[in-house]
Amino acid sequence: MKANSNKGTMISSALNYSKTHFDRFVDELIDFLRIPSISTVPSSAKDVDKAAHWLVHHLQSLGLHDAKAFPTEGHPIVVAHYEVDPSRPTVLVYGHYDVQPVDPLDLWDSPPFSPVIKDGILYARGACDDKGQLFMHLKAFEAWMQTSGRAPVNLKFILEGEEESGSASLPGFIETHRNALAADVVVISDSSLFASGIPSITYGLRGMTYVEMTLTGPDRDLHSGTYGGAIHNPINALGDLIGKMHDEHHRITIDGFYDRVRPLSEDELDAIDALPFNAKNWVQEVGVDLPVTEYGFSVLVSSTSRPTLDCNGIWGGYTGDGAKTVLPSQASAKISMRLVPDQDPKEIAELTESWLRRHLPASMHMDFKVVHGAHPVLIDTESRAMAAAAKALEDVYGCPPYFTRIGGSIPVVADFKELLGLDSVLMGFGLDSDAIHSPNEHFGLDRFAEGIEAILRFHAHYGLP
Amino acid sequence: MKANSNKGTMISSALNYSKTHFDRFVDELIDFLRIPSISTVPSSAKDVDKAAHWLVHHLQSLGLHDAKAFPTEGHPIVVAHYEVDPSRPTVLVYGHYDVQPVDPLDLWDSPPFSPVIKDGILYARGACDDKGQLFMHLKAFEAWMQTSGRAPVNLKFILEGEEESGSASLPGFIETHRNALAADVVVISDSSLFASGIPSITYGLRGMTYVEMTLTGPDRDLHSGTYGGAIHNPINALGDLIGKMHDEHHRITIDGFYDRVRPLSEDELDAIDALPFNAKNWVQEVGVDLPVTEYGFSVLVSSTSRPTLDCNGIWGGYTGDGAKTVLPSQASAKISMRLVPDQDPKEIAELTESWLRRHLPASMHMDFKVVHGAHPVLIDTESRAMAAAAKALEDVYGCPPYFTRIGGSIPVVADFKELLGLDSVLMGFGLDSDAIHSPNEHFGLDRFAEGIEAILRFHAHYGLP
Numbered sequence: 001m002k003a004n005s006n007k008g009t010m011i012s013s014a015l016n017y018s019k020t021h022f023d024r025f026v027d028e029l030i031d032f033l034r035i036p037s038i039s040t041v042p043s044s045a046k047d048v049d050k051a052a053h054w055l056v057h058h059l060q061s062l063g064l065h066d067a068k069a070f071p072t073e074g075h076p077i078v079v080a081h082y083e084v085d086p087s088r089p090t091v092l093v094y095g096h097y098d099v100q101p102v103d104p105l106d107l108w109d110s111p112p113f114s115p116v117i118k119d120g121i122l123y124a125r126g127a128c129d130d131k132g133q134l135f136m137h138l139k140a141f142e143a144w145m146q147t148s149g150r151a152p153v154n155l156k157f158i159l160e161g162e163e164e165s166g167s168a169s170l171p172g173f174i175e176t177h178r179n180a181l182a183a184d185v186v187v188i189s190d191s192s193l194f195a196s197g198i199p200s201i202t203y204g205l206r207g208m209t210y211v212e213m214t215l216t217g218p219d220r221d222l223h224s225g226t227y228g229g230a231i232h233n234p235i236n237a238l239g240d241l242i243g244k245m246h247d248e249h250h251r252i253t254i255d256g257f258y259d260r261v262r263p264l265s266e267d268e269l270d271a272i273d274a275l276p277f278n279a280k281n282w283v284q285e286v287g288v289d290l291p292v293t294e295y296g297f298s299v300l301v302s303s304t305s306r307p308t309l310d311c312n313g314i315w316g317g318y319t320g321d322g323a324k325t326v327l328p329s330q331a332s333a334k335i336s337m338r339l340v341p342d343q344d345p346k347e348i349a350e351l352t353e354s355w356l357r358r359h360l361p362a363s364m365h366m367d368f369k370v371v372h373g374a375h376p377v378l379i380d381t382e383s384r385a386m387a388a389a390a391k392a393l394e395d396v397y398g399c400p401p402y403f404t405r406i407g408g409s410i411p412v413v414a415d416f417k418e419l420l421g422l423d424s425v426l427m428g429f430g431l432d433s434d435a436i437h438s439p440n441e442h443f444g445l446d447r448f449a450e451g452i453e454a455i456l457r458f459h460a461h462y463g464l465p
Numbered sequence: 466m467k468a469n470s471n472k473g474t475m476i477s478s479a480l481n482y483s484k485t486h487f488d489r490f491v492d493e494l495i496d497f498l499r500i501p502s503i504s505t506v507p508s509s510a511k512d513v514d515k516a517a518h519w520l521v522h523h524l525q526s527l528g529l530h531d532a533k534a535f536p537t538e539g540h541p542i543v544v545a546h547y548e549v550d551p552s553r554p555t556v557l558v559y560g561h562y563d564v565q566p567v568d569p570l571d572l573w574d575s576p577p578f579s580p581v582i583k584d585g586i587l588y589a590r591g592a593c594d595d596k597g598q599l600f601m602h603l604k605a606f607e608a609w610m611q612t613s614g615r616a617p618v619n620l621k622f623i624l625e626g627e628e629e630s631g632s633a634s635l636p637g638f639i640e641t642h643r644n645a646l647a648a649d650v651v652v653i654s655d656s657s658l659f660a661s662g663i664p665s666i667t668y669g670l671r672g673m674t675y676v677e678m679t680l681t682g683p684d685r686d687l688h689s690g691t692y693g694g695a696i697h698n699p700i701n702a703l704g705d706l707i708g709k710m711h712d713e714h715h716r717i718t719i720d721g722f723y724d725r726v727r728p729l730s731e732d733e734l735d736a737i738d739a740l741p742f743n744a745k746n747w748v749q750e751v752g753v754d755l756p757v758t759e760y761g762f763s764v765l766v767s768s769t770s771r772p773t774l775d776c777n778g779i780w781g782g783y784t785g786d787g788a789k790t791v792l793p794s795q796a797s798a799k800i801s802m803r804l805v806p807d808q809d810p811k812e813i814a815e816l817t818e819s820w821l822r823r824h825l826p827a828s829m830h831m832d833f834k835v836v837h838g839a840h841p842v843l844i845d846t847e848s849r850a851m852a853a854a855a856k857a858l859e860d861v862y863g864c865p866p867y868f869t870r871i872g873g874s875i876p877v878v879a880d881f882k883e884l885l886g887l888d889s890v891l892m893g894f895g896l897d898s899d900a901i902h903s904p905n906e907h908f909g910l911d912r913f914a915e916g917i918e919a920i921l922r923f924h925a926h927y928g929l930p
Contacts, residue, residue: 040788041787103785107685164789208690208790220900221902221903222751223902227872227897229758229768229872230768235776235778236710239705239706239779240704244708246705286687287794289830299695303693304694308693310689310698312788312791312793313783314779315780315784317778319799320506323505324799331776331779333704336790338694361757362754363754406691407692407693409690432692437688438685
């Protein structure tokens with residue numbers, strides 16, 4: 001009884017503290033969001049660095065005096081440690097302080113790096129993905145330290161700046177620092193609630209193979225009048241290849257693409273069917289006339305548990321105002337494939353390249369490069385950490401969380417499993433409507449508060465069972 | 466004999482004059498080429514205007530005191546008249562002083578509007594198309610006036626600034642000024658020799674339908690992880706449509722597209738076969754591995770006398786450095802179709818749009834607009850003006866010209882026929898290798914001189930038969 005009442009008091013004090021200081025928490029987050037730390041754009045490198053050092057200073061101000069930004073070949077990795085008791089479990093908190101590019105800039109209602117709050121919602125690039133969500137972990141830790149003087153669990157933080165550009169430096173860093181990063185579980189808040197007020201824990205993530213290709217026909221741009229009809233046009237050829245990568249059932253035609261796809265179990269299909277999902281609302285929210293899925297699969301299954309092939313960008317020829325009668329030399333596309341267990345990103349890249357080369361017309365040369373890859377992940381839902389997280393979410397939301405698979409990729413989850421043997425608890429507080437890779441990204445301050453509370457309660461349930 | 470010897474003396478004097486003053490002619494042309502009169506780019510409007518007024522001043526300096534730039538809704542049309550004797554034939558000279566856009570700028574060896582001469586070749590945007598070629602007509606006129614004090618024919622000039630952007634103002638202008646523009650024949654130098662030293666007169670031109678389309682799927686950019694698999698991707702959909710616009714024989718699949726195509730006669734096919742064409746050299750010159758034509762047609766026939774469908778530009782999604790996992794809201798393409806007699810540009814635009822709408826997936830919205838159109842043309846090769854032009858070219862090159870069809874479009878040729886009832890003599894001195902719509906456009910000064918001579922001789926043969 002003593003332990004439990006102590007635990008209850010600790011939680012209340014920490015929650016009270018976080019309520020009292022909430023406005024300041026938000027101000028600090030806004031300060032963090034002002035740094036345009038876009039990792040995919042080389043010219044933003046200084047700002048990514050600035051964000052890393054902002055974090056180091058903030059962690060030190062919370063009492064994590066060893067907080068440090070480790071330089072890498074890409075952007076720095078910020079690490080900090082806190083030990084309350086070696087017998088207590090250790091939580092490794094992962095987050096990323098880099099953000100997505102902001103174009104098209106003219107579609108933002110307010111500048112992406114000048115955060116504004118409207119109707120309790122914070123608008124800024126990174127508000128949700130992932131500056132806002134990683135910051136909840138820092139504030140939960142602060143609340144413990146400022147109330148109980150200690151946290152219920154040991155904590156380690158690893159915060160990277162290359163998530164949006166493929167986390168190239170992270171696996172090597174984890175491997176080199178495997179002892180320093182040793183823990184019992186990884187906790188990541190970089191995903192979404194199932195819906196507003198409906199908690200979920202993600203146990204499945206899609207992987208990714210992201211490639212870029214350029215077709216070259218003639219060695220220079222030609223006049224489409226003088227040469228048109230006798231020269232294969234690389235845009236036409238690229239379009240044809242892209243079209244042929246799906247069949248009429250929206251299945252991907254790359255040979256062997258589906259060979260390693262593990263079929264969903266009946267239980268999993270039932271669980272997905274049981275989710276409170278309203279396809280009509282979804283269509284409206286997404287802004288389409290109708291969903292288009294692989295034949296035979298529902299919207300939820302298709303967008304979370306089946307592999308995809310999407311062109312993320314395409315360019316070639318004249319794209320300015322008016323008409324230019326050019327027969328272009330080149331056409332290019334970026335293509336990403338979302339992968340599911342047990343597809344392998346490297347193998348899929350190879351299958352894709354060899355399919356493309358086999359279908360490439362003799363008139364075209366192709367440059368093909370793999371931009372990055374990530375393994376798909378399935379996590380054991382029966383662990384002690386999962387139970388603590390489920391209980392924490394039920395405390396906050398009044399109902400147990402759904403266990404869900406999501407369509408996105410968090411490549412580090414596979415890395416942590418492979419390199420440190422650690423499962424991750426994916427406890428996210430975003431919403432699919434947060435526009436995290438679009439203009440007007442935002443994060444509800446209610447969810448920022450709920451996240452801090454859920455993290456506090458998770459620490460308590462996991463460290464003081 | 467008197468008339469003939471007079472004619473001979475007149476020609477020699479004019480030729481001598483143009484030789485003596487050739488360096489100055491080139492300097493004047495360079496001055497003209499420095500004006501970046503790109504008609505398709507709205508921000509260049511001032512420079513297009515400047516080029517028009519440069520021409521007016523130049524024409525006036527040659528004694529054409531009524532030279533004037535008429536404002537239009539687009540760019541000005543420059544007109545001037547010269548009458549030597551109402552009983553002589555009247556030649557209406559058409560040219561255009563606007564030029565193509567210059568991107569990709571980094572592929573130019575010297576800036577496009579800073580003309581340079583290397584090894585007798587003049588490099589600049591517009592050097593050949595069409596500033597250099599229209600300027601030959603001005604210099605031939607100057608040579609007559611400075612030697613004989615009069616030209617052998619009546620001359621009218623109509624020089625427009627919208628050829629590269631669709632000549633929107635020209636037809637209305639011709640219609641309004643039909644009396645002032647009355648003539649016996651139009652002469653245009655905006656095409657090419659068959660090959661270096663091998664003259665040709667173009668009697669066939671392709672027409673054009675140029676369209677632009679945008680597909681919209683979701684109403685905003687989406688995260689390809691969260692939504693991929695359940696949302697139709699507009700780039701994938703656009704690629705598929707583009708791919709389906711040709712079949713495996715490189716025939717265009719738009720229903721009715723070929724219905725009005727007039728088959729080439731046996732004589733025409735024989736004449737094309739007789740042309741001194743070396744496919745190996747052509748492939749090398751164009752910079753491709755192999756030609757790709759509509760099944761059953763040769764390179765020359767396909768590139769001059771069969772219709773085409775080329776994507777001139779495509780864009781959508783993320784096209785910057787690195788990876789962005791966006792499922793874009795939109796994808797766009799510019800598509801031009803070269804037409805042959807008796808295809809109609811308006812009808813082809815309608816067939817194209819209705820084909821696209823019929824094949825458009827229910828998940829996509831399409832914006833479709835016609836950017837411009839031009840009728841294909843075939844010209845009578847037996848006229849008196851044609852005979853004079855053929856004789857002039859034989860004088861200069863020592864062999865009679867080939868009569869050829871070319872793949873490009875000179876929409877005004879159809880306009881002159883329709884609105885003024887005039888045939889055109891297309892006597893061009895470019896070469897297909899002049900890169901007229903590409904970086905490093907150029908014009909050999911030898912051909913600039915040959916053109917002036919051929920125009921002089923044409924005037925003499927036509928006016929003093």
